[in-house]
Amino acid sequence: MLLTSYLLAGLAILLAWPIPVALSRAQWSARSPFAAMVVWQAIALAGGLSMIGAMLFWGLNPLGDTLISASVGGIKLLMGDPDVNSPGPVHIFALSTAALLGFHLVLTLIRAAWRISRQRTRHRHILSLLSEKSPTDPATLVLDHETPVAYCLPSFSGSVTVLSRGLVQKLSPDELRAVMAHERAHLDQRHDLLLLAFTSWNDALPWLPTSRLSLAAVQELVEMLADDAALREVQSPTLLRALLTVATGALGDQSGKHAAVPPTGTPGAPTEELSSRRLRRLLTAQPPLNSALRNFIIATAIILFAVPTTLLIVPGFFE
Template sequence: MLLTSYLLAGLAILLAWPIPVALSRARWTARSPFAAMVVWQSIALAGGLSMIGAMLFWGLEPLGGTLLDALDGGIRLISGNPAANSPGIVHIFALSTATLLGFHLILTLIRAAWRITRQRSRHRNILRLLTEESTSNPGTLVLDHETPIAYCLPSFSGSITVLSRGLVQRLSPEELRAVLAHEKAHLEQRHDLLLLAFTSWNDALPWLPTSKHSMAAVQELVEMLADDAALREVTPQVLLRALLTVATGALGESDMSNPAALPSTATGGAPTEELSSYRLRRLLTPQPPLSTALRAMIISAAVLLLALPTTMLIAPGLFA
């Protein structure tokens, strides 16, 4: 089990720094945002399992060569069997660290979900006072403000899209359809849940390079996925004009007294509408998507990456 601990520690180091840094610089991600998203999820999950597993197996090593042996050794130690091996201070420290890290990650996820849920609830209450239901687009609220702005507010009990009156007046019917398709993709594909997972990861381990790179990458990838959904209904030129109009609203006032400032301050964990230079180039000079075979290879590699630490945790004897 000691060898498994070393292997998991090595994998954790790779997933904490060189691999996410390399992926954040990769150019193929814009050609297949879905595959890139799967890879980032695999890196985060496999990295967490590797960190916890490495310390767990190091701590359990004196109790047995496998998890079952360690469990049996732990039971004999607790029951007072004099023949049972007792872990040393270093091993107890490793076990404690693994346990605390696991609880820390879980509690951070719960806290982030609770915080975001409360923010969205308050935001909905404010929207009831400042908006009116769109007559032509069900599930869409219109904010009586001149700043062009559009965003979505995800919920399991009824998601909504918010548009400002200024945006509706500036957009052509096709451009409005592009914005609505973009926001609809965010809601239907539940991009907020993806962002929640990486937000909690970043909150729990902000010093980790994986956290910083993954959060920035996932925020951009969900926007690319929504762009792709909109492109199935409108042309790139129409979508680009619509996004540029919305982007001007994102650069407006940020005072809480301004209703248009609500998306940036009250919808934590929701997709952002910033139009990055990377997304802009992607729409101006579209590149062909990755081939089906290449996408399948990338996703398969991501699945294998996640399966590696999982297998080590379940059957460490295979690597002994």
């Protein structure tokens, strides 16, 4: 069990700093946002499992050679069996830390989901007072506001896309179609759930480089994925003009007086920020990664997640 604990601890260190830093600087992610998204998810899941598993196995080591035997030993210890070795203070501390960390991660996820759900409910109520349904699409609300605004509001009971009157008036039909395709991709691909997971991860462990870098990367990647969906319907210059209209409109109105316009960086929602990397990939088309390289990256991510999972499920396998 000690070797398993050391392996998990080493993996946790790698996933906490050097690997996410290297991935955040990788240029290939703009050529395959989906593959990059899979890697970030594998890093987050494997990192969490490795941190908890390393402390769990260290704490359980005096009770047995495998997770099953250690669990049996723990039950016997609680029942007062004098033949079972009692864990020392260091092992009890490790077990307590593993339990608290796991509970903290789950609780933070639930709290973030609850907070975001309430924010969206309040926002939907405000929209019902200040907007009207589009005559061409009942799932689109038109906000009576001059600032060019476009965003989506995900919901399991009925997602909506919100456009401002100012945006509709400024965009051409093709540009408006590009914006609608972009927002529809956010809703269809449920990017809000991806952002919720990484937002809660960052809330739980804000001091960890992995959580900070992964949230920023995923926010950018979901926008790239939505851009790619829009590019299947319109040309790149059309999408770029539409995105620039939304971005410049948001920058031009920083008063925040209109309650139905969500603040920048709303947790668990697409940011719509036109980053430099998004701008470059729209200005200069780059060839996507070939299928062999993309499959290799995805397979590597699966293996990365499988390593701590295997060590947790089959403790002692490598000893």
